[in-house]
Amino acid sequence: MDSKASSLLFIAFLCLISTSTAFNITRILAQYPEFASFNDLLSQSGLAQEMNSRQTITVLALDNGSIDGLSGRPLDIAKRILSAHVILDYYDQIKLSKLQKASTIVTTLYQASGVAEERQGFLNISRTAEGIKFGSAMKGAPLSASLVKSVYSQPYNISVLQVSEPIETPGIENMAPPPPPGSAAVPKKTPAPAPSTKTPPAAPPTAKTPAKSPAKSPSKAPAPSKEGPSTPTEAPAEGPVADAPVADGPVAAVPANSPGPDTEVADEAPAVAPAKAASSRMHVAGATVVIGLFACIMGF
Numbered sequence: 144m145d146s147k148a149s150s151l152l153f154i155a156f157l158c159l160i161s162t163s164t165a166f167n168i169t170r171i172l173a174q175y176p177e178f179a180s181f182n183d184l185l186s187q188s189g190l191a192q193e194m195n196s197r198q199t200i201t202v203l204a205l206d207n208g209s210i211d212g213l214s215g216r217p218l219d220i221a222k223r224i225l226s227a228h229v230i231l232d233y234y235d236q237i238k239l240s241k242l243q244k245a246s247t248i249v250t251t252l253y254q255a256s257g258v259a260e261e262r263q264g265f266l267n268i269s270r271t272a273e274g275i276k277f278g279s280a281m282k283g284a285p286l287s288a289s290l291v292k293s294v295y296s297q298p299y300n301i302s303v304l305q306v307s308e309p310i311e312t313p314g315i316e317n318m319a320p321p322p323p324p325g326s327a328a329v330p331k332k333t334p335a336p337a338p339s340t341k342t343p344p345a346a347p348p349t350a351k352t353p354a355k356s357p358a359k360s361p362s363k364a365p366a367p368s369k370e371g372p373s374t375p376t377e378a379p380a381e382g383p384v385a386d387a388p389v390a391d392g393p394v395a396a397v398p399a400n401s402p403g404p405d406t407e408v409a410d411e412a413p414a415v416a417p418a419k420a421a422s423s424r425m426h427v428a429g430a431t432v433v434i435g436l437f438a439c440i441m442g443f
Contacts, residue, residue, distance in 0.1 A: 188222035
């Protein structure tokens with residue numbers, strides 16, 4: 144039970160925090176009829192929804208008499224001008240009176256839109272002898288809007304301050320339409336890759352160059368083939384030359400230059416002759432013995 148009770152208390156505390164920090168600019172301004180035109184223009188332009196999504200803002204509000212000049216303009220231009228009246232920080236009269244610098248530069252909701260140029264998205268808060276003045280941070284912009292009073296404050300989430308007139312931001316009315324619709328048109332750059340796809344058809348001519356390269360390669364191939372036969376012709380030429388000395392060497396060496404072999408042949412010839420003489424002598428002796436024996440037999 145204690146754990147359930149503690150969890151319920153924690154949830155209630157979170158809900159209390161969320162309700163205390165959240166704000167709705169439309170409901171806040173609805174309490175002040177003198178800002179009805181300003182409140183309507185915030186809702187029509189969609190700027191009120193962007194303001195409610197912020198955690199901390201300061202709104203420089205214009206009463207019905209001061210905003211008449213903006214009511215007849217296109218909503219996109221009115222939204223740009225009014226977004227430059229929303230400071231992305233908390234400033235009330237007490238904080239403004241304690242500013243140490245004579246001039247303070249602050250960031251506005253128009254800077255967060257991403258379409259601001261140079262210093263269009265910044266405001267200059269200056270302390271003058273006539274009081275607190277507001278103006279664009281653009282070079283040469285006048286400090287024409289004066290602080291009138293504090294309308295509403297919820298520290299430190301939202302503060303609504305009334306100013307005497309709209310803040311003039313040089314060049315803000317001549318800006319091109321917001322990029323979101325234009326960014327959708329950006330994908331039209333995909334046709335640009337299409338020309339790049341046309342370049343691949345141009346690549347086939349480059350493919351012809353590889354066709355020429357193979358033609359050159361066969362022309363080079365016969366050249367090595369010529370070298371191939373030349374090497375075999377050289378090999379046989381060298382082969383017979385090597386064999387010729389082998390065949391000629393022994394023939395030329397035996398008769399002319401090497402007396403050694405001739406002497407050996409001369410020694411072998413007489414050796415064969417005595418062998419034949421001995422055999423003939425043996426034959427004669429044998430024949431003599433046979434004749435002698437035959438004569439003895441006949442004598443008996």
